[in-house]
Amino acid sequence: MGKLQSKFRRRSDLYRAGRDGTEGVSGSQVAQYEPAHSGAINCVSSLNTELCVSGGSDQVVVVYDWKEGKLCQSFQGHSREVTKVACFPGSTWIFSGSRDKSVLMWDLGHGQEPIQEFCGHELVVNGVAVSPDGSKLCTGSRDNSMSLWDIETGECLQRNTISRNLVTHVCWVPGSPSIVQTSEDKTIRVWDSRSWQVTNTFPAKQYIQTHCDINSNCNHLLSSSNGFGGQGCEATLWDLRQPGCKVVEYRGHLQTTACCVFLPPIPGRAAMVASSSHDSSVKIWDQNTGACVHTLNLDGSGPLVSLAPCDSGRLLCASFNTGLHLLQLGTASSLDMKEVARF
Template sequence: MGKLQSKISSHTSKYRADGSVEETGPVRAIQQHGPAHTDAVTSVAALKPDLCVSGGRDKSVAVCSWRSGAALRRFIGHEREVTKVTSALDSSRVFSASRDKTVMMWELHRTSGPSQHFPGHDLVVTGLAVSPDASHLCTGSRDNTVCKWDTETGECLGRATISRNLVTHLCWVPGEPYVLQTSEDKTIRIWDSRELRVAHAFPAKQHIQTCCDASQDGRYCLSSSSGSAGEGGEATLWDLRQTRNRVREYKGHFQTTTSCVFLAQGPALAPSIATSSYDSTVKVWDRDTGACLATLCLEGSGPLASLAVCDSSTLLCASLNSGIHVLRLRDGADLALEEVAVF
């Protein structure tokens, strides 16, 4: 699918050190490509070097070039909405979870259907985390369970149930046997995947925890909170080595913060994170000071569902109304966040 048309980008804001806000106005034309999905995009994840995988309410899983917007593969097999997608780096395996209570594994270079099924949950599957070598998969559901699977055989290697642990997201900690998990019971848990037991639970937050991410060095964890009317909606930084208290909070979204990610370290960019929200904004934050460095409002996009980091200057944002947005971080006197394409 090639470029169809262009339009003027939405407004961006830059946050100065003194707390003032500078409106930068229209920035550049946004490249419009053919849509990756025919309905809301619920989840997006980056594939190396220039591909992404996404899932949507149209029940499909799409593999696209985020540089050109071209759809390269489309996987069909789920009976209901796809809720989460993920993949291990340098792997040809893609995983998808669905409201049909199943998880499927797809091979990028296979032309047929899924290469593996993982049934076993009683309700919608809402969490996916794959080990760095793609040999094991952890899944979580609203049925209060977390499961561990062998991706080669499809065998369930473990199943743990915790009362009221309605899983919202899972994330594997790089270089470690640990999996992070957020829940509707407002708790962030660290699972030891070897024994599928909870190694640690952080102090419960005031709101439902919607998403989590781990830093590449395996030291920090991010979680995001539900919220409305300016209450809640924050992201929280936790130290995985000193697990007693939170390190920092990032407050500024007016509704539920749906996704939080650590940004790849650029040559001129301090350690930073990004968040997306139902309030249609994406924010970039200084990880260490908590300062908001840039805000982008994706007008008309509706609620934003998911973020994915492509490289040190590119983010993908899945939206419920307008597809997948390609966002670019631009360094200068002040950091700017711009939309450059949508598909």
Template sequence: MASLGMEGNRCFLGWRLTCVFGSNRFFSASRDKTVLMWDLHGKVDPAQKFLGHHLIVTGLAVSPDCTQLLTGSRDNTLCKWDVESGQCVQSAAISRNLVTHLCWVPGESYVVQTSEDKVIRVWDTRGLQVSQALPMKQYIQMHCDVSADGNYCLTCSNGFGGQGCESTLWDLRQTRDKVCEYKGHTQTTASCVFLPAGTWGSPVLATSSHDCTVKVWEQSTGACLSNLFLDGAGPLSSLAACETSSILCASFKSGIHSLQMDSSQAPALQEVLSF
């Protein structure tokens, strides 16, 4: 893999990253309002640039076939891009829709979006219109994820002192009300992800928080199965599910932590590496 040059520093100092499984391409959104596409086995320079947002780009979602890219920004705008040409083919703006995250629904033309206005929107990318909105939450929604089967959406909120700080499960097939809530963090829950099926025995999800903890939850009951405190890591900013028993956790103060499930007794997370 070619090592990224000075311009490539944007990738690591940027606001968001996303990739497509089975592809060598990944995308980075930077504080300089640009979005770049990189080839893991290509040149040092970015393979494509996407220019057009007026403020920080805070959401990235790429279609499963890697032909379309959807971006969201603090400029209240979503843009749909043609990946090959780098051209914006459509845009839509909603007042006060300060995007916090985007997630493509597997196998569908829909994208879920969270926002600082506390509304969770589901966009139809074919016409770049809101197809439905989930019931508004009391606190800002910071992050979202969609299950592998495309049926469920997970969001999480900001908060302090245990107020807010929850994650919420929604059924995208009927969006009248939440399915389950996961409460236990004492500060903003910054990231939430579905974990691959298998190792845990039942459907599970994970959350990370500014309170320096990572929690694993049973999806159906909301029971907390494991709680790991990363001492000295500072606020935890994001999670990525890897293998069935492996999770990557990014922190503000101590880089990235690799976590694994220890199944020798009860299911529990343990840190195995940091970098």
């Protein structure tokens, strides 16, 4: 590709979202909007404080206004299901990885065609992350490789293949040349984007590491674990300043913990993290003590595979069976969680 170049009808009148996305909620009623996807949703991310981006088995990338309950844009360009989406903060850029082995770049303000394409992986792309300055893209795949791309030209600048490094997720550390990735070989690796070499490898966990997240001050890393019957299934907090130093584990899910994220800080509230699991539950944890503060069971939703904070009080959750869920968090003094909308 070279260098860069309708409102839905709501299905329920039980709820009418105000500008804060919460007005009109009565009791346990949940707003039901037109579904964002026609099948399972694999990933969700926040584009800004009003819009979210998701990808699923229907091969479509969707931009949805979660405050107004309406679809803004859908992008169709992948030939197989979308596995990961990533956004560049402060822009309208969206990146989507797929089982078709490619990553496509979209711009919300420039039509429905991709504005850039990144091809070269030999298997499904499971990791997509943008550099802090918006010039580079990092991708990781089940083909055991990590690749670095020039966003403007689409050129592959670096590639490094490590035996058994089946990449599951990638995070670019904010304001840093470092990239963190999780793998099916149960390890976490830290890469230097300048040399494209691994600078640190964390001690292997018992099970596959499914996801990772970096907190806003870049001091801590979260990873989540595969598992079954309550074995494994945990999220782990690591100290990035002392690579390999495990701070605390969050245990309580009964099946694979598919995603873990830091929640935005709120004055007067202890630091919190959230996790979602194949056991259909979302849990909120005290970051420092590892205590589970609240559990929300979304029965019938199937595996809950992805989370994205959309502001300090709300969290988006992607499910296999029941679409996207908008969850509202309680106050700093009484932290709970409830579902307020589904789409």
